[in-house]
Amino acid sequence: MTSAAPDENGAVALTGATGFVGRALLDRFLEGGRPVRCLVRNPSGFEAESPARVITGDLDNQSALDELVAGAETVVHCAAALGGMARGDLHRINVIGTARLARAAEKAGVRRFILASSLAAREPGLSDYAATKRAAEQAARNAGDRMQVMTLRLPAIYGPGDRNTAPLMQAMQMGLLPEPGRDARFSLLYVDDAADALAAAVGASGDPSGVYEVSGGGEACSWRSLAAAASRVCGRRVRLVATPRPVADLAADLSGFTARMTGRPSIFTRGKVRELFHPDWTVSDDAYTRATGWRAGMSLERGLTRTLETL
Numbered sequence: 432m433t434s435a436a437p438d439e440n441g442a443v444a445l446t447g448a449t450g451f452v453g454r455a456l457l458d459r460f461l462e463g464g465r466p467v468r469c470l471v472r473n474p475s476g477f478e479a480e481s482p483a484r485v486i487t488g489d490l491d492n493q494s495a496l497d498e499l500v501a502g503a504e505t506v507v508h509c510a511a512a513l514g515g516m517a518r519g520d521l522h523r524i525n526v527i528g529t530a531r532l533a534r535a536a537e538k539a540g541v542r543r544f545i546l547a548s549s550l551a552a553r554e555p556g557l558s559d560y561a562a563t564k565r566a567a568e569q570a571a572r573n574a575g576d577r578m579q580v581m582t583l584r585l586p587a588i589y590g591p592g593d594r595n596t597a598p599l600m601q602a603m604q605m606g607l608l609p610e611p612g613r614d615a616r617f618s619l620l621y622v623d624d625a626a627d628a629l630a631a632a633v634g635a636s637g638d639p640s641g642v643y644e645v646s647g648g649g650e651a652c653s654w655r656s657l658a659a660a661a662s663r664v665c666g667r668r669v670r671l672v673a674t675p676r677p678v679a680d681l682a683a684d685l686s687g688f689t690a691r692m693t694g695r696p697s698i699f700t701r702g703k704v705r706e707l708f709h710p711d712w713t714v715s716d717d718a719y720t721r722a723t724g725w726r727a728g729m730s731l732e733r734g735l736t737r738t739l740e741t742l
Contacts, residue, residue, distance in 0.1 A: 443466070443467050445467055459626055501539055529570045586712060589621065603739070608670070624647060676708060
């Protein structure tokens with residue numbers, strides 16, 4: 432496995448560039464003048480607004496993956512299927528797709544493979560999504576020993592334009608915050624910090640291979656501290672609404688029924704409920720700071736302010 436210093440101008444192959452975090456990361460690469468090629472399933476509109484080289488295809492398309500990684504120094508894999516999809520689709524995209532991409536990268540001589548994983552992978556028994564993210568991490572490590580593999584387990588990510596956290600943000604704007612588990616502790620990461628963390632992995636020196644957990648800095652959140660921060664940002668009291676587990680399960684079942692009727696996947700599933708009620712999603716990112724020098728720069732209140740003002 433090579434441990435040569437990274438080339439500041441080395442080409443990056445990026446998946447998930449049209450996603451919430453991937454788009455912010457692409458902006459950083461382009462601002463820094465780094466050559467980027469992106470795997471995009473539907474390039475309509477994307478090509479017109481981005482100077483990055485576009486490879487049309489997805490994780491099922493081996494020829495597109497081979498073209499994506501050819502000549503790249505680093506691969507950053509942000510594409511993933513979220514919870515709510517069928518178990519088979521989650522496995523096909525998150526596990527098989529990651530394995531296919533990592534093998535292509537190793538074969539092409541890519542120096543470093545960076546996987547944007549999820550903190551949910553720490554508890555793979557909670558949901559199908561968590562299980563496939565954990566399996567994706569192993570698939571990347573199994574690709575071969577000639578390539579550095581860094582895995583970043585990211586916590587819940589929020590920021591302007593995020594559809595997944597928008598219902599929560601809208602509820603806080605109305606003065607309400609569901610509380611699924613009074614004693615739960617968790618980490619939140621602003622989207623710009625998430626992009627910066629991934630960019631730091633690209634530029635890290637030596638061989639920083641390993642699994643890293645990344646947080647938003649500061650102390651872990653509780654629902655109570657999140658409500659207090661939102662109250663200060665909104666200028667009104669944000670009340671906690673106790674959410675018993677049976678109520679959350681019922682809401683997930685109703686969301687699943689609606690999803691089946693409309694043909695659209697539901698993010699709010701029984702698995703997501705188990706994740707929300709898990710008591711400990713706290714993180715220490717000291718190891719990642721030592722490896723890359725990165726630290727989160729956005730405080731929770733500033734991040735909430737920027738997010739809520741866009742709703």
